[in-house]
Amino acid sequence: MTHAYAYTRVIHYGGRVYLATETMSDIFSAHAHDTIERGDTELVPLLHEGGVEMLLITPSTRFAVTEIEVGLKSAPTASATGPLTPRVEDHLAAG
DSSP: OOOOOOOOEEEEETTEEEEEOHHHHHHHHHHHHHHHHTTOOEEEEEEETTEEEEEEEOTTOEEEEEEOOOSOSSOOOHHHHSSOOOSSEEEEOOO
16 A cells, blocks of 8 residues: 655755655654754654655754745746745844
């Protein structure tokens, strides 16, 4: 039996991009934010379309979670609208 998943989120971390379901990105994001708020360093699991990654989260880790949008006639460009920013969240812990 094959499972079909709706990969509706993109996690940007360390110059890499991971496609994940909404649920898995929410779990990763909550665990990462909790780790950062405690000032800890942990390997946080991320289940994504390619498998499982253990991502190192520290108080200075930067990551973003964006929503995949389909059906847009034209996508904004950095030159037309300024820098592109993630729609769901962007995290940079204050040091």
